[in-house]
Amino acid sequence: MSAFQQKQAVTQTPGGHAAPGGGLYARDRAWHPAALTPPYKTSVARSPVRAPISFSTTLSEETGPVFTQDMLGPLDADLIHNYAKSPEGAIGPRIVVQGRVLDEDGRGVPHSLVEVWQANAGGRYRHKKEGYLAPLDPDFGGCGRCITDEFGNYEFRTIQPGPYPWPNGPNDWRPAHIHFSVFGRSWGQRLITQMYFDGDPMIWHCPIVGTIPSREGIESLVARLDMEATIPMDARVYRFDIVLRGRRQTLFENRMEGL
Numbered sequence: 001m002s003a004f005q006q007k008q009a010v011t012q013t014p015g016g017h018a019a020p021g022g023g024l025y026a027r028d029r030a031w032h033p034a035a036l037t038p039p040y041k042t043s044v045a046r047s048p049v050r051a052p053i054s055f056s057t058t059l060s061e062e063t064g065p066v067f068t069q070d071m072l073g074p075l076d077a078d079l080i081h082n083y084a085k086s087p088e089g090a091i092g093p094r095i096v097v098q099g100r101v102l103d104e105d106g107r108g109v110p111h112s113l114v115e116v117w118q119a120n121a122g123g124r125y126r127h128k129k130e131g132y133l134a135p136l137d138p139d140f141g142g143c144g145r146c147i148t149d150e151f152g153n154y155e156f157r158t159i160q161p162g163p164y165p166w167p168n169g170p171n172d173w174r175p176a177h178i179h180f181s182v183f184g185r186s187w188g189q190r191l192i193t194q195m196y197f198d199g200d201p202m203i204w205h206c207p208i209v210g211t212i213p214s215r216e217g218i219e220s221l222v223a224r225l226d227m228e229a230t231i232p233m234d235a236r237v238y239r240f241d242i243v244l245r246g247r248r249q250t251l252f253e254n255r256m257e258g259l
């Protein structure tokens with residue numbers, strides 16, 4: 001068996017059952033992207049060479065840090081202003097992203113830390129390894145965070161990021177997206193994912209999106225424009241609900257963390 005075939009064999013183990021004894025639900029590997037997806041080039045080196053080991057959860061996976069609103073700075077959930085020197089803030093289409101963090105049974109998860117990071121309106125990240133020629137915005141850092149309220153609601157304000165090219169195939173582009181890390185109630189519930197924008201044609205050309213096995217799975221990562229919540233003359237609102245584990249779990253990003 002070649003090293004490639006070996007990887008394919010070990011990363012396609014089935015899952016999806018409730019943990020024995022009522023712990024966390026295992027991820028359904030037919031719903032989530034596989035770890036090894038060669039059209040997404042970096043997944044080849046990242047995917048494991050040995051089969052994952054399954055074990056029952058213990059207190060250290062079923063509990064986690066407790067977050068409270070007073071841990072946040074006043075501008076943490078405002079990416080338009082949290083890095084800006086100018087009073088107007090970052091350049092780009094102003095948006096609010098709001099939604100709920102839900103557990104495996106559809107209940108809101110309170111006090112969950114939601115961290116986000118994204119490119120600027122031109123599609124450029126503030127990162128030392130960033131190579132795209134689009135300019136940095138001196139007023140945009142690209143990171144923010146908030147904590148869900150008692151019903152599991154979260155909200156942050158930002159600018160809509162731009163799409164950008166990346167060195168995968170000869171002409172691959174990422175659709176506009178925002179990265180999310182959601183802690184949930186415990187370490188074992190933590191979810192890393194990406195949110196896309198309703199109506200973006202680039203979604204259907206992206207090799208990372210292409211690793212998602214079903215159209216339904218892809219659509220679960222697309223935020224819906226909510227014109228009723230939109231703030232006139234200010235910002236459009238996008239809604240994105242996130243489910244931590246269970247049957248309708250939001251897709252885990254195709255990375256090692258996704259196993």
Ligand SMILES: O=C(O)c1ccc(O)c(O)c1
Nearest residue numbers: 041042043166174194208
């Ligand atoms: O894993 C990567 O190679 C990769 C590249 C570009 C992205 O936008 C990203 O989210 C991941």
